Amino acid sequence: MRLTMLLVVLALALAAPRGVRADEPTGSDAVTPSVSASVEAGAFVPVAFAPRVGDSAGTASLASGYQSAGDGMVLRADAEARVLRWLAVRGGVEVSTRPERQRPFVGVRVQVLDQSEDGVDGSLGLAYQQDGFRSAEGRLELAASLSRRIDALGLYASLAYAQDEENDDRQADLQLAALHRFSRRFHAGAGARVRADLFSDDVKRQPGESDLELVAGPLASVAVGAFAIFGQVGVSAVHVEHFDVGVHALGGIGAAF
DSSP: OOOHHHHHHHHHHTTTOOOOOOTTOOTTTOOHHHHHHHHHHHTTTSSSSSSSSOSSEEEEEEEEEEEEETTTTEEEEEEEEEEEEEEEEEEEEEEETTTEEEEEEOOOOOOEHHHHSSEEEEEEEEEEESSSOOOOOOEEEEEEEEEEEEEEEEEEEEEEEETTTTTTOOEEEEEEEEEESSSEEEEEEEEEEEEESEEEEEEEOTTTOEEEEEEEEEEEEEEEETEEEEEEEEEEEEEESSSEEEEEEOOOOOEEO
16 A cells, blocks of 8 residues: 555656646656657556557556555556567566455457557457466456547557356456546546456355456556656445445556667
């Protein structure tokens, strides 16, 4: 929780002293084009997979989130590298406290639509998530992402479906976001996420594992050199045996190269 709030406060502190002018002067601390392009491509926007490939050679991010509803905390680290102009590979790990688990993952994504030709950017992604570092079990996730830029406004949407090898644990994940570019350095908007079980009957589900999660709230990203500090604060709702509503906070730092 302390790490989450520190990253959120740091993002706001970096944004506040500077005017969000579109004609910011460049200098020794100017934002690198790759990080600005990665933010607008959706690399650090809360979507399952960014819709664009090729805006940078690679990205890496570390994020921590906390939900008072359910008293759960998540730490996620991931990195992605572009292999071809339309193909990228990624890997990382997600650690959560409620339920307590560690999920390393690897995946690929392919850009199949380009806004300049198709009116929207779009990609398809396939990932494998392992249930713990020593477990032989895991699940496959298929995701589709779309985005469209309208001048300084970016609109993002993604839908993911995951299931385990026994086909008794199925999950859907819908994420929506809008992000406005106030300057190359500062982007802000709002995002929402709904994650739900789809008739799962896995007898090995951990106690306290939710079957429905909702998160929504404003988000912001501040670019500093080759880095982007991002955060979101809003409301969360978690259903285990009953609905629990509380505060959601997420903070993180990303880099593009």
